[in-house]
Amino acid sequence: DIQMTQSPSSLSASVGDRVTITCRASQSISSYLNWYQQKPGKAPKLLIYAASSLQSGVPSRFSGSGSGTDFTLTISSLQPEDFATYYCQQSYSTPEFTFGPGTKVDIK
Amino acid sequence: EVQLVESGGGLVKPGGSLRLSCAASGFTFSSYSMNWVRQAPGKGLEWVSSISSSSSYIYYADSVKGRFTISRDNAKNSLYLQMNSLRAEDTAVYYCARDKYHSGYDSVDYWGQGTLVTVSS
Numbered sequence: 001d002i003q004m005t006q007s008p009s010s011l012s013a014s015v016g017d018r019v020t021i022t023c024r025a026s027q028s029i030s031s032y033l034n035w036y037q038q039k040p041g042k043a044p045k046l047l048i049y050a051a052s053s054l055q056s057g058v059p060s061r062f063s064g065s066g067s068g069t070d071f072t073l074t075i076s077s078l079q080p081e082d083f084a085t086y087y088c089q090q091s092y093s094t095p096e097f098t099f100g101p102g103t104k105v106d107i108k
Numbered sequence: 109e110v111q112l113v114e115s116g117g118g119l120v121k122p123g124g125s126l127r128l129s130c131a132a133s134g135f136t137f138s139s140y141s142m143n144w145v146r147q148a149p150g151k152g153l154e155w156v157s158s159i160s161s162s163s164s165y166i167y168y169a170d171s172v173k174g175r176f177t178i179s180r181d182n183a184k185n186s187l188y189l190q191m192n193s194l195r196a197e198d199t200a201v202y203y204c205a206r207d208k209y210h211s212g213y214d215s216v217d218y219w220g221q222g223t224l225v226t227v228s229s
Contacts (some may be wrong), residue, residue, distance in 0.1 A: 027129055034215040036153075043203055043219035044153065050213040091214040095143065095158035095167050095207070102152045 002010075002026055002090050004100035012108040019096040021103045023088035028068045032092035034065055035073045038085045047086075048073065075105075083107055110119070110134040110218045112204045117223030124194050130187040130204030130220055138162075138182035141207035143216060144189050146200035146225075150212070154200075157189065172198075194227045200222075 003026040013019050023033065031051035036044040046055045048064035051071060062078040075082055088100040116128040128144070144156040158167045166178055177190040187204055201222040208217035209222040 036216075038153075043221055044216075045219075046208070046215055046217050049208065049215040049217075053210075053213075055215075055217065075170060077131065089153075089215070094214040095141065095155075095165075096169070097143075097145075097155040097214075097216075099153040099155070 002029065002093055002098050002100050004088055004090055006025065006086075006088060006100040006103050008103060009101065010104040010106065012106055013078050014016075014108045015078055015080055016108075017078045019082075019105060021073045021080050021086055021105075023066075023071040023073070023100050025069045025071075025090055025092075029090045029092035031067050032090055032094070033064070033066065033071045034089045034091060035062075036089065036099075037082075037084045044087065066067045078105070110206065112206065112218055112220035114202065114204050114220045114223035117225045119204065119226045119228065120194055120229045121229050122227055125190070125192045126194065126224060128189040128191065128202055128204075128225070132185045132187065132204075132206075135206070137180075137185040138144060139193060141165075141209070142180060143205045143207055144178060144187075145203045145205050145216070145219075146198075147222075148197075148200040149204070152201075156182060156202070159187070191225070194225075196227050199227045 035048040038044040043068045052064045087103045111133045113131045143158045175193045205216040205222040206218040
């Protein structure tokens, strides 16, 4: 089974900050990596698919990069509505998706 | 507008059964694979099961294999999850979610609001 890890598990940041979240797979997954945002009490929302493709309607301040085992989600300038938990997900072994444990982004 | 509306959650005793439903609208349901994903209280996301557009391919997480059954009715634009032999560790919000397949890459692009299943005596 492919295991996913994320770092950090949480971070505090201010509006306007550049934020970077890292996701690592236990084996190479090429670019089969997606990122989701989840706010409390809400369903997850797809942000990035195929490691670096921006989902329709998602602001361009979100970007993804990486391939193989190491991936990054970057928020170029954190906005108030971006405070949430972010999950990576591998789709290499689709449809048996595996999610990372999540990174909570809160207000400093 | 794509909408996925789950129903059927509730409180059930260990060993009991429950059937979840998901009503889909706003897209051609019969053209998409569908998933169930769950989230235990305060925990992360866990994929549960997937079904292809014509029900030809069905997959389950090891944690639910042999106890849960996914199905769909394309004529009714509906997805189902029959859950038997429920355990306390099955307590979670269950999300119905649409599969997105683009240029060889899979993701989940639409999610329902979720339905809470609580397994407790």
